[in-house]
Amino acid sequence: MSFTESTLPTDFDRLPAGSTIRHILLGRPSDIRQTIHLLHNLRYVETSQWSTLIEVPDNRLILRPDADQMISMLVRRL
Template sequence: MFLAYTASPIPSGGANSPLWLTPPAAPGDREPLRHLLLGSAARVQQTIHLLHVLNYTEQFRWSRQIVVPESGLLLTPAQGEVMSYLIR
């Protein structure tokens, strides 16, 4: 099942507001694990292709690339979720 984030400016924030990513609803009883790739357009596409080659996920399951505005990006996790990230 394809789960795409909805990307939109924060309401009533204007042009200088960060981008707000709204997570999709979880399908059935599966607990979603959200993957975010941040980097150059070429590097993100290369990683998506690599994850496909490794049979981790199909390339079409990823959202279109979203350009991060100068004002930033705002992630809205659900209560109780945790985050870990790796810079490589």
């Protein structure tokens, strides 16, 4: 499915004041860069707002959510 600006919900980029959400891209560096540019082209986020690529040492990753936070995950084939 392809998205254009006209097909995005009008409140797509609005979160309640003071709320935050963390976006984590996990994959091959080229796939991460492609996704970052896609999100930029969709006018969701500027490419400069992403961190540099961070290596995951020993294939270990620990996420520490706040007590009231949950997680949702999407796996998408490119």
